[in-house]
Amino acid sequence: xxxxxxxxxxxxxxxxxxxxxxxxxxxxxxxxxxxxxxxxxxxxxxxxxxxxxxxx
Numbered sequence: 248x249x250x251x252x253x254x255x256x257x258x259x260x261x262x263x264x265x266x267x268x269x270x271x272x273x274x275x276x277x278x279x280x281x282x283x284x285x286x287x288x289x290x291x292x293x294x295x296x297x298x299x300x301x302x303x
Contacts, residue, residue, distance in 0.1 A: 255300065267303065
């Protein structure tokens with residue numbers, strides 16, 4: 248499996264992180280400390296880091 252590193256911002260980052268967390272949850276229902284819904288819930292509050300590139 249090949250990995251690609253990207254640095255999205257804003258809604259693009261939210262979408263990629265959501266899909267990544269969903270894939271982790273599908274692979275193992277008890278793996279990981281975050282659920283995709285938690286990231287979506289937190290996104291409703293504007294933060295100064297929203298436009299900072301995220302490593303995905």
